[in-house]
Amino acid sequence: MVANGHSGLFIKPADALLVIDMQVDFMPGGPLGVAGADGIVPLINRLCELPFGLIAATQDWHPADHVSFDMRGGPWPMHCVAGTKGAALVPDLAQAHIGVVLRKGMQPDLDSYSAFEDNARASRTGLDGLLRGRGINRVFVAGVALDYCVAATARDAARAGFATVVLTDACRSVAQSAAVEQAALVSEGVETAHAVDVLALMDRGWTPRQIANVLDSLLARKSYVQAIADKALEIYNSHDCPRHRELSDALMELAVMDAGPEFELGRDAVHAIINRIRSV
Structure with missing residues (x-):
């Protein structure tokens, strides 16, 4: 086949x-x-x-x-x-x-x-x-x-x-x-x-910098948690998913933010993860 x-x-x-x-x-x-x-x-x-x-x-x-x-x-x-x-x-x-x-x-x-x-x-x-x-x-x-x-x-x-x-x-x-x-x-x-x-x-995959810029724009929203979690999961699971293990791990940290209160991260923590993505 x-x-x-x-x-x-x-x-x-x-x-x-x-x-x-x-x-x-x-x-x-x-x-x-x-x-x-x-x-x-x-x-x-x-x-x-x-x-x-x-x-x-x-x-x-x-x-x-x-x-x-x-x-x-x-x-x-x-x-x-x-x-x-x-x-x-x-x-x-x-x-x-x-x-x-x-x-x-x-x-x-x-x-x-x-x-x-x-x-x-x-x-x-x-x-x-x-x-x-x-x-x-x-x-x-x-x-x-x-x-x-x-x-x-x-x-x-x-x-x-x-x-x-x-x-x-x-x-x-x-x-x-x-x-x-x-x-x-x-x-x-x-x-x-x-x-x-x-x-x-x-x-065709997004570069880490492009991914970071998209997530950064979502961080400016009031309801950033679900928006970033959904986008991170979408990128992780799509054909444009990351090429690097470090990028995969960072996206998964963001993707589970909306799984419950214990998973939610503050803006500073999210911003730090986005910066990690940008530096991959």
Whole structure:
């Protein structure tokens, strides 16, 4: 299924971004270059600036005699040999935003497409436990190749119980057309969407300064408590909801003001919270 409406694509701390195999050897000109893979780096970098609860990247990290190499009868030329320049993440990738790097395909006789486990399902990376430990319930997947490691990761994520969205315009394929692979994923319960729609939605969000100015104008009213509480809750719950945890917390403090006398705040206290919002 395609992700339900653009508002459902708003990124929250319970979302994770999985950046799959954006490595030098998979870029055009590399031994296993994927056409157009270098062109998605800027798009992935913009995604990395969004408030995901976790951004994780994967690397193929093969021994020199790996079973997938054609010299051993495998389907691929030698690529991403552990410790080589070709196995490194591409230099232009926004690596400062990546919190975890998972290496896979390290056993000589087992290949591993998925970020969750090897192809034989004999060993796991621990990614599912890491995601759950961070409170993640939805994952977005981008990178290369859509018809191999991206698809395998997405299927395993869905199998592990995570809502899963493949950002098809932030992926590139080796051979299978994106449309064919997308249809196969959708038939297995994986959602698809466009990264550009995610970015456009997030860009429409009010800035903290704009939110503070709106709330400040309500503070001038006689009956400011309910007015500010209602507006704070509306912003918190809408598709224009905050991108920062500090902003979320401040809006919720204002939203509960009308829940009862014990929650009501004086003008000075409200003004202090609004100033906190302005400084986010």
